[in-house]
Amino acid sequence: MNFAQATAAPTSSSVISSNREDTVQLNNVRKCYDEFVAVADLNLSIKAGGIYGLLGPNGAGKTSTIRMIMGIIVPDAGQITVFGEPLIRAHMDRFGYLPEERGLYRKMKVLEHLVFLGQLKGLSGAEATKRAKSWCDRFDLTAWTDKKVGELSKGMQQKVQFIGAILHDPRLIIMDEPFTGLDPANAVVLKDVLLEMAKSGKTILLSTHRMDQVERLCQSICLINHGRAVLEGDLNQIKARYGRQNVQIKYDGDAGFLQETRLVQSFNDYGNYVEVQLAPGADSQELLRLASAKARLDKFELMEPSLEEIFIAVVGKTNA
């Protein structure tokens, strides 16, 4: 639990005091299904504005957590606070939700469907139509607005569902794995939209197990495992605490330096380069001298730990 203790943010065992700045706060939230504890005394606070990453391995309790925030399931214990008030149904109209399990009415026409979703969130028919058309334009769906949803490709359906989730200009946007199924071009459009919204003061909760996305997009994260927050807080701070312990080396020749256990705790060979995790207290300069003595070096770079490593390290530790 080194990382959790090292972060500035409160750990899972402490109680978070109510904070006006927070869009969403979970206090000791618990959800069990029979014997199985899906979420155990989870605490997290999502600050207003920006993108917050909810990370965790499969079955960690991400979806259960999101469903409780969305009011679809009710926690067994604990409080959920949104916009500084206890969660009630009326808040839902200011939430936008893209569930992991995508679903649309296949027989409805795209525009009709979007207007229906917008109206359910309180928009007038005319306003919903106007907004739906402009979003479809942005996502290259204009030619498809009169087609039935079922005739669209999966990626297109996903774009439709995304538009449906943000049509009513929600303050809090919850996205469960929003990038899966999108081609790179569309993923870029989606990413741009998300960043734009974050900049304009919206709060985005991004649930994923794709570390690279979180690393690029999120300002804060919460890593959950077995229903508990094992790491929560500002991403930069978390990385800083973790320290510059990694070196990326591209070399040609003798790889014997990798076996120097005094300096190298572990390494990961990616083919084109190796990523080395230095042993505690080891000096990276010593490794450089050692390596350059035996092999030709194309690259020797001190690295921030990737979130993936933190993830594996933390999850590995808590599992052990």
Next chain:
Amino acid sequence: MRNTWLILKREYLQRVRTRSFLVLTLLLPGIMTALMVLPAKMATMGQKAQHIVLVTSNPQFGEKVRQQLLAAPVAEEEDEGSDRAGKRKPEDQDIIDVDANPTDSERAALRDKVSTRQIDAFLWLTDDAIAARDVTWNGRETADFRERSWLSESVGHIIQQRELSTKGLTDAQADELLKPVKVETVRIEGGRETKGSGTGRLLEIVVMVMLLYMAVLFYGISVMRSVLEEKTSRIIEVLLSSASSTELMAGKLLGVGAVGLTQILVWAIMAGVIAFPSLALQPDLGELQISPGVMAAFGLFFLLGYLLYSTMYATIGAITTTEQEGQQLQFLIIIPLVLSVFMLMPVIRTPDSAAVVWLSMVPFFAPILMYARIVVETPPLWQIALSLLLMIATVSGLVVLCARIYRIGVLIYGKRATLPEILKWLKYAKA
């Protein structure tokens, strides 16, 4: 409220705009009409003019029978369903000959004529046969029951007339004596008299049963399918993030319900337009005067019954994961419907016995049984009110229950829930 309306509107428009709705709405009345008209048509087609020979020992008697048979072609029952007789055109008139030669050789000759289609049949009506009250019809086709009763009544009438004339009565006096008695029923309801036969009452009940059955089977399944679709397509999660599960259920039930009502309304209008001219010409149906009270009861009990059974379908949709599973559970809905029909006869016979009173209060039976009681003999108002209240309570209870199960349906995939599981889900879904 707004959400319920939006969901209702979506369900309604999505269904009404489909091609299958249009086809079903327009085609079904055609198929129904064909099904009702064709057998009748086929029956009258078989009933073309016949050439019959009456073989008798007494030509005078034979002539009288001939007259009688021609005067009343194929027996008419006094009540409904006999619109075929009397409508025959003159060229369809039967040809009846009298043959006063009751010998064996003549019999053989007539047989040949029947086989060679010169005549259709002959009736062996000798004095011996009459004395034995046993006459024989010899035809290519055996006489159906209508023809048999036509013959037996006509011949019987003439025999009775002859017997009476030997006792000194004139034919006119004999006819007067032999006139059949017609029984007419008048129902006194709240001080007003309504003319109506038992068959008319029964028809009012049968129409209710048929409509309820059809509506429940067509649209109940539709509700179930729609609940299942939302679960399998996983749109349920998006919907639940926008509306409460009770709003969703209520909107769905009312929306699909409205589709069924639209269809029935279209059919009723079509039936009215098509049937009005013939109804006006049909004095029998004058007996079908339906009192405003019964009409109101019909509307109320039909709507509530339809809603109740659709809600049961929705609940089945909520606890199952595929349509096949849902159809396996359909018996839960069909059984109360069928039971109500089974109990219909005792209810009509003794509409105010204690057992009937309480059975007709059971919400699942009330749409048919309480309505039947109202048609037969208006029960005390409190009983009607109580049964309506019980139905409304059951529908509301089921909607809430179903909405909860539906919400928990988010969590399950793949297999039908067992009863203990459902109870557990209800616990998760609290609040």
